[in-house]
Amino acid sequence: MLIRKLFKFENAHIVRNCTSDRCKRSIHGHSYKVELILKASKLDHGQMVYDFGLLKGVIKELIDSFDHAICFWNADDTAYIQACKDFSARWVSLPVSPSAEQFSRVFFFLAQEVLKSTNTQNGEGDVSVYSVIVHETDTGYAQSFQEDIDNDQMGILSLDQIEFSQQIQAEWSNNQMYEDLKNGIKFNNPQVELQVPKA
Template sequence: MLIRKLFRFENAHIVRNCSSDRCKRSIHGHSYQVEVLLEAHALDNGQMVYDFGLMKDDIRNLIDAFDHAVAFWDEDDADYIAACKQFSARWIALPVSPSAEQFSRMFFTLIDRALSLTDMANGEQDVALHSVIVHETATGYAQCFRADIDNPRIGPVDMQRVVFSEQVISEWSDTTLWQRLLRGKRKHNPRVEQQVISNR
């Protein structure tokens, strides 16, 4: 079974080396929508794949980090990167170009890492990230699947090279989120008292 949670954010970028002159030479913004699809072959004690409320913590924080921020490729022109950092308190340095395709891969990588380090506490079973869809416009989106993460033809996604500005980090509900994910520190979901004990 699949479930889907929709998130939104506003972000600015330049997509270098693309065919559109406007996109590759001028900083511009989009109203992004991100669909996170989780799958499981069993339901938890609440008869859900995964409680939507639990997705409002690490997953929402990771996506919201990109809101009202500028995202840039860490291999871009040094003067451009310096200007992004100087004139925006909210910025993210990425090891890939901030295209919709790479955004979908970045979010898949970040969310998958967060889920893999989460100890479930309400009977969840085999919950996995199915895919991530990033809508850049009303008519265009990119969808990332697990096979797209380790695909040598697409290239690696190096989490160690992702850098969030101090302002972004300071606004997270858990300011240790990024270091926790990088260091592989586990997180425990809250325990839930069972109100109804099913005999099935």
């Protein structure tokens, strides 16, 4: 079974090496919509794939980190990167271009890492990310699947290569959240008292 959760954020970027002159030479922004689609072959004690309320935690905070931020490819010109850091308190450094395609891979990767690092406590099954769709405009989106995350030709993703500015980290409910994720420290979902006995 699949479920879908929608997230929204505003972000600025330059997409180097693309065909469009406007996109590769000028900072510009988009109103992004991110569809996170989860799958499981078993339902939890509430008969859900994964409680939507749980997606308002670490996964939402990581996606929201991109809101009102500028994203840049860490291989870009050093002067441009420094200018992004100097003139924006909210920035995200990526090991890949901040294109819609790569955003879909980055969000898939981050959500999957969070799920793998979460202790579930309500009988959840094999919950995993099925797909991520990133709408960059009303008419264009990119969609990624697990094979795209595993495809090194598309760029290698690692937690160590994604960097969030100090301002972004300061706004997290737990400013150690990303370090915890990188260091394999588990997140704990709330314990649940069952009102209806398990069958």
